[in-house]
Amino acid sequence: MACRTSSPSSLEKIPATSIRVLRTVDSVRRWRRPHLLDRRTVGLVPTMGALHEGHISLIRAAARENHHVIVSIYVNPAQFGIKEDLASYPVTWAADTEKLARLDRELADDGANLGRISAVFAPTTADVYPAGFPGQEVDSKGSFVNITPVAEVLEGASRPTFFRGVATVCMKLFNMVQPERVYFGQKDVQQTVVIRAMVRDFMLPVEVVIGPTTRAADGLALSSRNVYLGERRRVVATVLHRALSAAEAAYGAGARDRETILSAAQRVVKETLEGQMALVPERRVMFEVDYLSLAGPDDMVELDVVDPAKGGILSGAIKMLPVEAPREGEDLGHSGGPAVRLIDNIILAPQ
Numbered sequence: 001m002a003c004r005t006s007s008p009s010s011l012e013k014i015p016a017t018s019i020r021v022l023r024t025v026d027s028v029r030r031w032r033r034p035h036l037l038d039r040r041t042v043g044l045v046p047t048m049g050a051l052h053e054g055h056i057s058l059i060r061a062a063a064r065e066n067h068h069v070i071v072s073i074y075v076n077p078a079q080f081g082i083k084e085d086l087a088s089y090p091v092t093w094a095a096d097t098e099k100l101a102r103l104d105r106e107l108a109d110d111g112a113n114l115g116r117i118s119a120v121f122a123p124t125t126a127d128v129y130p131a132g133f134p135g136q137e138v139d140s141k142g143s144f145v146n147i148t149p150v151a152e153v154l155e156g157a158s159r160p161t162f163f164r165g166v167a168t169v170c171m172k173l174f175n176m177v178q179p180e181r182v183y184f185g186q187k188d189v190q191q192t193v194v195i196r197a198m199v200r201d202f203m204l205p206v207e208v209v210i211g212p213t214t215r216a217a218d219g220l221a222l223s224s225r226n227v228y229l230g231e232r233r234r235v236v237a238t239v240l241h242r243a244l245s246a247a248e249a250a251y252g253a254g255a256r257d258r259e260t261i262l263s264a265a266q267r268v269v270k271e272t273l274e275g276q277m278a279l280v281p282e283r284r285v286m287f288e289v290d291y292l293s294l295a296g297p298d299d300m301v302e303l304d305v306v307d308p309a310k311g312g313i314l315s316g317a318i319k320m321l322p323v324e325a326p327r328e329g330e331d332l333g334h335s336g337g338p339a340v341r342l343i344d345n346i347i348l349a350p351q
């Protein structure tokens with residue numbers, strides 16, 4: 001699958017729409033100022049592009065609640081580890097702008113919305129990092145936002161520079177756009193906890209809105225990285241959602257202790273792996289579990305027992321390994337089907 005398409009540099013507006021494409025901090029400030037003076041609210045939806053229905057659901061929520069929606073599309077190098085997939089991360093500018101144009105027309109026709117997509121912000125790294133890009137290493141020097149200890153566990157343990165990169169770029173985006181509201185997806189649940197903590201601890205004048213996880217019909221959480229999977233691994237990738245759902249069912253049936261809740265998830269993983277091992281290499285899919293977690297909703301600290309009055313977060317990460325024996329003509333996925341790390345979660349709501 002070819003994922004790299006034309007860049008935003010030649011465009012000022014998304015064709016056949018009134019959506020502006022802003023590339024610089026100055027142009028965002030010029031766009032923002034009249035809305036401030038007119039007391040028109042702005043909702044920011046930060047993304048890394050390769051837009052799918054998960055992103056679209058956040059944009060729809062922003063349009064219901066704000067006079068103007070601005071979608072940022074920026075693949076932030078600072079949140080990728082040096083061995084991660086920055087070079088192959090899907091970039092689909094033409095498809096993204098088509099989706100935004102279609103959505104904007106739909107929002108215009110739907111009288112229930114307060115606003116529409118007024119701008120896309122696609123900044124350059126030179127503008128986002130005016131002192132020069134600090135680098136992706138753990139010991140890189142530069143102006144960073146660190147939200148610890150929550151950023152050190154789970155995703156942060158596997159990706160040590162990830163939340164530093166996310167919090168830093170979000171702080172910059174919030175400062176550049178100065179939105180009234182920002183929209184994030186529950187799919188990246190630890191990211192929502194980090195952003196909420198950053199907003200609280202730095203007294204940022206912005207409301208954080210979290211949208212539910214959009215899923216495919218078989219339960220797989222939509223993710224830009226799903227394009228790496230190819231058909232064979234795509235089918236088995238549902239294992240994480242099935243495992244977390246089994247743990248949720250154990251909680252629903254009255255279990256409160258970590259052992260009983262998480263062992264329900266581990267059983268699904270074990271059965272799925274055994275089923276795959278029984279297949280020939282030309283058919284099977286192997287994966288590794290990075291973590292299965294039951295943590296507190298505000299700090300992501302592991303729980304021994306869930307207090308139903310507070311609830312908890314079931315989350316997990318798996319690595320889908322490259323297929324061992326590709327079949328003739330098999331669709332292996334974007335970029336030749338490298339190992340793909342997938343995350344998902346289910347919130348155990350307070351009762």
Ligand SMILES: Nc1ncnc2c1ncn2[C@@H]1O[C@H](COP(=O)(O)OP(=O)(O)OP(=O)(O)O)[C@@H](O)[C@H]1O
Pocket residue numbers: 046047048049053054055057058183184185186187188211212213214215221222223224225226
């Ligand atoms: N399935 C989804 N449902 C709801 N929101 C989502 C979903 N997937 C991503 N988002 C949200 O969209 C925003 C932008 O995410 P991003 O552009 O990284 O997409 P992504 O699909 O999460 O990509 P990746 O595969 O890199 O994790 C984030 O707030 C993210 O949580």
Ligand SMILES: CC(C)(CO)[C@@H](O)C(=O)[O-]
Pocket residue numbers: 046047048074076079166169170188191
């Ligand atoms: C919030 C974000 C756009 C920051 O680069 C990214 O982490 C994402 O897409 O979830």
Ligand code: BAL
Pocket residue numbers: 048079080188
């Ligand atoms: N949605 C999270 C972005 C990342 O994994 O880099």
